[in-house]
Amino acid sequence: MIVNPTTFAPAYVAWWRQLQPPWRTRVSGTLSQDVPETEDWANLAKGGTAGIYTVVVALSWWIRALGTASDTTEVLLMVQDLLWVLQRLRQPHDVVPSLKRVRTEESDVQLVGRGKRYDHQLSNLL
Amino acid sequence: MLDGSPVESNAQATSKSEPTSSTQVGDGGELQVGDNIESRSSLESRTEAENVEGGRIGATATGGKFIGATTVDEGEGPKTQEAESNSRASAASATGLQENEELTEKNHDGGVKRGGGSTGERDDIDMQDVETGGKEQRVDVTMGDVNSDKSAIEPDAPVNTHVTINVTKFGDTTSTHSTSTATTTSHAITASQTATTTRAAANASQDTTATSQAVGHPGTGGSAIASTSTNGVFGASLSALTTPVASDVGCPQWLQNMLEYLRQSSTEPSWQDLVTELVAHEKASRVSGVSQPLYCNKGLLMNFGRKCPPPFVLPRSRPGSKDIKRTFP
Numbered sequence: 001m002i003v004n005p006t007t008f009a010p011a012y013v014a015w016w017r018q019l020q021p022p023w024r025t026r027v028s029g030t031l032s033q034d035v036p037e038t039e040d041w042a043n044l045a046k047g048g049t050a051g052i053y054t055v056v057v058a059l060s061w062w063i064r065a066l067g068t069a070s071d072t073t074e075v076l077l078m079v080q081d082l083l084w085v086l087q088r089l090r091q092p093h094d095v096v097p098s099l100k101r102v103r104t105e106e107s108d109v110q111l112v113g114r115g116k117r118y119d120h121q122l123s124n125l126l
Numbered sequence: 127m128l129d130g131s132p133v134e135s136n137a138q139a140t141s142k143s144e145p146t147s148s149t150q151v152g153d154g155g156e157l158q159v160g161d162n163i164e165s166r167s168s169l170e171s172r173t174e175a176e177n178v179e180g181g182r183i184g185a186t187a188t189g190g191k192f193i194g195a196t197t198v199d200e201g202e203g204p205k206t207q208e209a210e211s212n213s214r215a216s217a218a219s220a221t222g223l224q225e226n227e228e229l230t231e232k233n234h235d236g237g238v239k240r241g242g243g244s245t246g247e248r249d250d251i252d253m254q255d256v257e258t259g260g261k262e263q264r265v266d267v268t269m270g271d272v273n274s275d276k277s278a279i280e281p282d283a284p285v286n287t288h289v290t291i292n293v294t295k296f297g298d299t300t301s302t303h304s305t306s307t308a309t310t311t312s313h314a315i316t317a318s319q320t321a322t323t324t325r326a327a328a329n330a331s332q333d334t335t336a337t338s339q340a341v342g343h344p345g346t347g348g349s350a351i352a353s354t355s356t357n358g359v360f361g362a363s364l365s366a367l368t369t370p371v372a373s374d375v376g377c378p379q380w381l382q383n384m385l386e387y388l389r390q391s392s393t394e395p396s397w398q399d400l401v402t403e404l405v406a407h408e409k410a411s412r413v414s415g416v417s418q419p420l421y422c423n424k425g426l427l428m429n430f431g432r433k434c435p436p437p438f439v440l441p442r443s444r445p446g447s448k449d450i451k452r453t454f455p
Contacts, residue, residue, distance in 0.1 A: 040426065047408055049380055056404050057384070060391040079396050086403035090410065 003065035009074060012062055016055065016078070019044060031081060035088060045089045052089070055082060371398075377405045 017025065021043060024031045046052055059082060062075055374385055381404075388401045 040429075047410070052407060053381065053404060056388065056400065059400075060388055063391045063397070076394065076396065079394065079400055083396055083400040083403060086400065086407055089407060090403065 003061045005062060005065045005067075005070060008062055008065060012058055013074075013078065015058075016082070019055070033084060041085075041089050044085060052086065371402060371405075373402050374405050377409050381405065381408050 017031070020031060021039060021041070023034075023036055023039070026032050044052055059075070059078060062078070066072060066075065371389075374382070377385070385401070385405070388404070389398065391397065
């Protein structure tokens with residue numbers, strides 16, 4: 001496969017940006033690393049040959065296509081950003097506090113009852 | 127590549143050789159036809175220094191990417207010589223590649239030194255310093271300059287042949303994640319030479335008198351990687367690749383097949399870390415299967431369910447009651 005860095009690089013960066021959660025896109029065009037607490041990285045936490053692996057392989061093509069005098073700054077930033085994302089993916093996600101736990105702190109008896117039934121339904125589904 | 131760092135191929139060859147036949151060098155100042163100093167690469171690169179013929183030293187290099195340098199110094203010496211080739215290769219990369227192969231060929235008073243760096247997209251081969259015993263003459267042969275003047279070496283004089291082949295890659299750098307294999311073979315010193323090849327890591331056998339394989343290439347699994355430098359921004363030493371990364375063990379087979387390719391894409395530490403993270407990612411997602419969320423556990427689904435609105439539940443009504451009509455008009 002012949003990769004032309006001049007055309008491949010912007011296409012790759014655009015693709016990578018499109019894969020990112022909306023909160024990562026800043027007005028300045030840079031990618032934010034301020035992860036919201038509720039972020040679960042569901043869009044990027046994909047395994048297998050159709051997952052994040054494709055992004056890494058495509059990046060390797062870019063790297064290999066660079067010549068001697070090529071500026072590696074951009075691709076290096078891309079590597080670091082992708083590395084950062086992969087590290088985030090491996091981190092355990094914050095689990096939303098259980099509804100049951102929340103309701104025990106409340107005094108609404110009806111809400112507690114409904115929550116138990118709802119959790120029971122979910123448990124049956126799982 | 128990410129590597130902008132210097133790459134040195136330290137394939138050094140030192141052999142003690144004593145010409146005994148027409149293929150000898152140094153016993154009359156003639157380099158016979160067929161005396162070849164050949165450097166070649168099995169994949170992309172092929173470099174050959176050949177046709178050392180009576181002072182005619184030919185060097186050809188066809189586009190490739192490999193790192194290697196060869197300095198052949200053959201001096202005047204006794205008729206009986208031993209060829210001793212020491213090829214030292216240290217294991218390189220997680221795929222069992224090698225680096226730092228040194229192959230030294232020495233004559234009785236001279237030696238074949240091989241070593242060098244790599245720059246550029248293509249190989250640069252410099253063959254120079256062809257010295258004739260007593261009357262030192264130099265023939266500088268650059269890449270593509272296959273034929274040097276035959277008269278540069280007097281036929282009858284003992285020959286001190288000092289041939290330097292510099293094969294460079296990535297211009298200014300000394301690191302190589304090297305993508306090709308360079309094999310340097312000196313047939314000029316062949317004949318009665320005995321090659322002793324020491325390879326630290328590979329199974330590759332070298333039966334030639336002076337053979338130096340430097341620089342591995344993705345896809346040439348098991349080939350040697352010659353690199354000595356650890357300098358520069360991208361100057362991560364390939365010594366990091368000399369041993370398989372422990373974290374690579376246990377990853378899915380489809381990724382295992384690609385690890386060599388990915389690892390050798392760059393020696394940049396951040397890239398290596400990226401591959402390591404990818405392996406860990408895939409190892410964690412192995413159970414989940416392809417294209418499924420990585421951390422698809424029960425707790426995550428519970429959270430998803432809680433975020434969703436409550437499921438629509440039909441109101442219960444007794445059979446035959448009018449509630450059913452109201453529910454389904």
